[in-house]
Amino acid sequence: MQAHELKRRQILAGTVAAAAASTVGLPGLVQAAPKPLNILILGGTGFTGPHQVRYALSRGHKVTLFNRGRRPKEWPAAVEELTGDRDINDYASLKGRQWDVCIDNPTSVPFWVRDAAAVLKGNVKHYIFISTVSVYESNGKAGEDEGGKRAVYTGPDAMAETMANLRKDMRLYGPLKALSEDEAHKQFAGMTTVIRPGLIVGPGDETDRFSYWPLRLQRGGKTLVPPLQDPVKFIDGRDLAEWAIRMAEQRTLGDFNAFGPAEEMSMGAMLKGINEALGNKAQFIEASEKFLEENKVGAWMDLPVWVPGGGDTAGFHRRSNAKAVKAGLTFRPVGQSASDFLAWWATLDEKRRTGPLRAGLKPEREAELLAKLGA
Known part of the structure; x- marks a missing residue:
C-alpha cells in the first residue's frame, strides 16, 4: 500500500471517529449501542459505506460486507468480507446466513433487490435501502415531504434494466431508484426503511459537487458566487452513515428524506460557514441569476450545490426533512x-489534487466572469 493511501485511510478513520464521538456527546468516545447487532452491508466500499462500517464497529456491532471484492482490504479482522457479483445473481456466499439488519447501499436497479x-x-x-431524492418527479413545490409524487x-x-443501461442513460436513475424502493417494500414487507439522501458531502467525496467550494474558498481572493439568498440542502456522509446505523439499532421503519440542516439554510450562510472555518480568505462577488444565465453558467455543475430558488426548482432545496429530524x-x-474534507483531500495523490475538478468553474473561466461583473 502506498504511503499516501495509508495516510488517507488513517485520516478518514480519524475524522469519522472524532465526529462520531461528537454526535453522541461523549468527547473522545463513542457510546456503545444498547444492543449489539449483526449487520450485513451490501457494498460498503464507496463513499458512505466505510463511514457506516467504522461507526458500527465503534458502537459494538458485528459487521459483514458483501461486494465484488475489487477494493483493497482496509478493515480490521472484526469485519467479515464476503464476495459476490449482483449483476449476475451471485449471492452464494450469503446463503444459509442470518443477520439482524441488511443495509443496501449501491442498488439502483430493481432486480438487484429481487x-x-x-x-x-x-x-x-x-x-x-439507501435511495435518493432523485426519485421525486418534480422539484417545483416547496415543502413537499416523503409523499411527493x-x-x-x-x-x-424495469426488471431487465441493468447498471450498464443506467450508465448509458442517467435519465433512468430516478425512475429505477423509485422502482427499487417499491421492490424493497414488496420483498421485505413490514421491515423496510428507505432513506433518501440529497447531496452527500465531506471527507471521502470524489465527485467535487460540494468540494469545489472549500477548495475555492481556501484559495481566497475575489470569488464568484451565485445568488446568496437561494436555499441549499445537503448532508455530510458521516451524518448519513451514522444515522443509518442508529435507525438499524432502533428498527425505525418507513421512508425518510435525509438532508439538512434542520432549518433552512441559504447559499450565503453555507459559504459564510465554510469561509469562516478556513480563515475568511475569500471575498464573495455575487452574480445574479440573470447574469449567470446570460453567460451560460449552469447551476449545480458550474456552481455546485446551487440551483435557482424559484420556478421549476423552487422546491429542490426546500423539500421537507422534518420526519428524519424527528427520527434522530x-x-x-x-x-x-x-x-x-480538506484534511482528507490533502492525503490524496498529487495528480488528483492538482488535476481539474469534476465540477465547478475553471479558474480562467471564473476570472473572465469576474472581469465582466467588474465592468
Missing part, C-alpha cells in the same frame, strides 16, 4: 464538513 431477497428473505429482520419508469421492462437525524456544522 435477487437479494431470494437469499435474504427470512434471514434478515430489517432491510434498510415519484418519477415514473416508461421503458419496456443530526447534522455537523458546514465548516466542519469543509475542514475535514
Whole structure:
C-alpha cells in the first residue's frame, strides 16, 4: 500500500471517529449501542459505506460486507468480507446466513433487490435501502415531504434494466431508484426503511459537487458566487452513515428524506460557514441569476450545490426533512464538513489534487466572469 493511501485511510478513520464521538456527546468516545447487532452491508466500499462500517464497529456491532471484492482490504479482522457479483445473481456466499439488519447501499436497479431477497428473505429482520431524492418527479413545490409524487419508469421492462443501461442513460436513475424502493417494500414487507439522501458531502467525496467550494474558498481572493439568498440542502456522509446505523439499532421503519440542516439554510450562510472555518480568505462577488444565465453558467455543475430558488426548482432545496429530524437525524456544522474534507483531500495523490475538478468553474473561466461583473 502506498504511503499516501495509508495516510488517507488513517485520516478518514480519524475524522469519522472524532465526529462520531461528537454526535453522541461523549468527547473522545463513542457510546456503545444498547444492543449489539449483526449487520450485513451490501457494498460498503464507496463513499458512505466505510463511514457506516467504522461507526458500527465503534458502537459494538458485528459487521459483514458483501461486494465484488475489487477494493483493497482496509478493515480490521472484526469485519467479515464476503464476495459476490449482483449483476449476475451471485449471492452464494450469503446463503444459509442470518443477520439482524441488511443495509443496501449501491442498488439502483430493481432486480438487484429481487435477487437479494431470494437469499435474504427470512434471514434478515430489517432491510434498510439507501435511495435518493432523485426519485421525486418534480422539484417545483416547496415543502413537499416523503409523499411527493415519484418519477415514473416508461421503458419496456424495469426488471431487465441493468447498471450498464443506467450508465448509458442517467435519465433512468430516478425512475429505477423509485422502482427499487417499491421492490424493497414488496420483498421485505413490514421491515423496510428507505432513506433518501440529497447531496452527500465531506471527507471521502470524489465527485467535487460540494468540494469545489472549500477548495475555492481556501484559495481566497475575489470569488464568484451565485445568488446568496437561494436555499441549499445537503448532508455530510458521516451524518448519513451514522444515522443509518442508529435507525438499524432502533428498527425505525418507513421512508425518510435525509438532508439538512434542520432549518433552512441559504447559499450565503453555507459559504459564510465554510469561509469562516478556513480563515475568511475569500471575498464573495455575487452574480445574479440573470447574469449567470446570460453567460451560460449552469447551476449545480458550474456552481455546485446551487440551483435557482424559484420556478421549476423552487422546491429542490426546500423539500421537507422534518420526519428524519424527528427520527434522530443530526447534522455537523458546514465548516466542519469543509475542514475535514480538506484534511482528507490533502492525503490524496498529487495528480488528483492538482488535476481539474469534476465540477465547478475553471479558474480562467471564473476570472473572465469576474472581469465582466467588474465592468
